[in-house]
Amino acid sequence: MVDLLLNLQAPHRHLVEVTLRLVPRTPVLRLRLPAWTPGSYLIRDYVRQLEGLEAHQGQRRLALRRLEPSCWELVCDPTAGALQVRYRVMASELTVRTCHLDSEHGFLALAAVVLELEGERWSPHRLRLQLPEGWRPFLTLPQQADGSWLAPDFDALVDSPLEVGPHREHRFEVRGVPHRWVTWGGTPEQGDWLLQRFPTLLDDVAAVAESCCRLMGSGPPPCRDYLVVLHLIDDGYGGLEHDHGTVLVYGRRALETPDGLRKLLQLFGHEYLHQWNVRRLRPAELTPIDYQRPPIVPTLWFAEGITSYLDQFLPLLAGRSTPAELLGDQGEDLSRYRLTPGRSVQSLRESSQEAWVKLYRADAYAADSQISYYLKGAVLALVLDLHLRRHGSCLVAVLRNLWQGLGQWGRGYRETDLLAAFAAAAPDLAALLPAWLDGLEDPNLDGYLADAGLQLSAVAAPHPWIGLVARSEAGQLMASRVYRDGPAEAAGVMVGDELLALEGRRLREPEQLGSWLAAGQEQELLICRRGQLRFLQVQAQPPRTERWKLEEQPQATPEARERRQRWLGLLPC
Known part of the structure; x- marks a missing residue:
């Protein structure tokens, strides 16, 4: 058992005081701080925020020898009782994958906070918190009778996002599974503003979650319970998935626009759907996680691209948007894709493999040399969906089969598993799909759209092009x-x-x-x-073309219009 104490009682200092306590099993112990957090494929070197590291056994201070930038070794006496490791973590960066602590709230991505102790990764970890008066903790670990929280192992611990503050919690259920919603918006009143502005928000969110369950055909969601933490700031967009919850960041200004609520529901739906696709139906390269080194994951196009494609359908399936709005959202993605020159430079497989060094480190010239596996993956998902419909199947059917054969058992997949699953539904994909993944030429997108009575129309820019x-x-x-x-x-x-x-x-x-x-x-x-x-x-x-619009073909045949209706409902042909 590893005991972890986090002291957040001086939030104005932005420092988290950390104490780890355990009885050592060996005379030599190594301590490592993760370099990244699962779901966000960038080495973040969290050790930059760590300071004041020291170790004690009884009254004796132990020497720490640094082996790597985020790895230390110490010599101790397994017969001399418990070992205490103390340090501080600076929490001043507000994202869904870092740490932020101030007088209004605290958010900790625990991969950036907790040292992994050699030999203890699969041991239970007990978490205790010391919080400012009036603050409450929100996390996804089961709470014990003594007020602590217990994680079965290190992975489960760092997979639990931790939000603390004087926030209000709202509860709802999805197919009998309890869900919690917590908003931090700067003050408790700002958090309440969201539900005042959108009184039906929790019902809308529950409906999107329900649509995920229907889409996957899996009964209740696979989580034991689910926590949604929303950071509502002036401008921002993003999310990070966890086994039993998600952390979202969204902009107040965006919520004031006509599309704001729908885009928030799509963001929630994207992270919620990750319970199935990514968290449990996961790439084999992420089983188990290597917290120190970046694994090459050639199937991120499936993990994120498929999810990005489907998240736009979820509000429609939940009755919270219209077919016209879906076509508008799909059209925005297709337009952005066609107007990104990097799609002719970087293949989709390369985009997945190079995530660690390119996507999350994009600069002003990046769009000329790379393409997001989120975006190009979503475009490929559309092509695959429409191609499968020519064979009497659909993308959701393949995803369900992969879930039933691999995901619900927690078995990691290789790209060969994905290729086999698609080829089983449409044999010609055995040759086409690898070519689409490795090639730089676009599939016949216009032809596939025409199957569903749709077309992309170019809208010219009003001024000459200067680049x-x-x-x-x-x-x-x-x-x-x-x-x-x-x-x-x-x-x-x-x-x-x-x-x-x-x-x-x-x-x-x-x-x-x-x-x-x-x-x-x-x-x-x-x-x-x-x-x-x-x-x-x-x-x-x-x-030049300024943007592309996805529209219904005026001359579409009745058969194409019928295929479009079934596509809108994600139903097979």
Whole structure:
């Protein structure tokens, strides 16, 4: 048994005081802090926030020898009683995968807090908390009679997100399984604002959760209970899945838009569906987790792409959105995909394998050389769904078969398992799917959409194309993106340049740049780079497609319209 005490009683310092206590089994013990947290594929080096590490056995302080940046070794006496390890963790970064502690709340991703003790990974871990007066803890571990929480092993401990604060908890059930919803919005009143703004929110969330259960055909959800923690901030979007809960971040400004609630329900649905696809039906490379090194997971296109495709259907299946809204959301994704040049540079399998070094470290030039496995995976999911329908099946049927054969038993899958499952439903996918994963050419998307009486229509930009995205900052117009092989790049513009004037006219807003461009003519662009003025000659090209719209084909046959209706309901043909 490992005893863990977290002291959060001085939140204004943003420091978590950590004490680990155990009876050592061996004379040499190694301690490691995880470098990443499952579900977020980036080495985060949490050790950056660790300070003041020391170990004691009785009255004797033990020497710690650092073997690696996040690994220490100490020599102790297994017969001399309990060993105590104490340290502090700085909690000042507010994301779903890091730690944040201030006078209003605390959130801890425990992979960033708890040292893994050699030989104790599969031992029970007991957690105790010391909190400011009036604060409550919210976590997914079972609470014991003495007020502590017990995790069966280290993995279960770090899989439990921990939110603390003077928050209110709201409860509902999904197929008999208890669910809790906790919102932190800066103050308890801000947390209540969400339910005041959307009085039916909990019913909407429960309906989306119910639609996940129906989609998977699995009866109740696989969790014993479920905790939803929402961080409601001015602007933000994201989530992280856990076996028995999720942490979401969402923007208040987004909720004020017509699509805001639907997008929040999609975000919740995405993380909720991960209970099946990712947490239990999981890549074999993540079984077990290696918390120190990044495993290459070539099937992230399935784990995240399939889920990203299906999450847009969940509000519709729950009766909380319309078919027109779904087409709009699908169209946004397809438009973003077609307008991302990196899809012709990085394959979908490469995107999955390179997640650790590319997707989460994207810079201003990233879109020219890479594509998100979330986005391209969702587009492939659409293609697979429509292709399977030509064979009398559908994507959900394949997902259910994988769940029943592997997921519900906790068996990890390899890519060969996925390929076999798709080929069993449509034999030609045995050759097509690997080609789509490895190739840079798009499948015949227009042909597949036509099967369901749908089409993508191009919407031209109102101004000539310069291959440049600019944003206004404090009265200055700055180049925030320069397209590869575009007119701005050819002229010598770089990201970070200040755009001062075009043909002698002062530039201050992006709209001015667009409206003053003349296609096919050389124009003089004055920029400032690192404090020096430069004149560049730029020649804009005719307007390009600004976006794509997914629409119903006016000439669609009755059979295509019927296929569209069944697709909207995720039903097989």
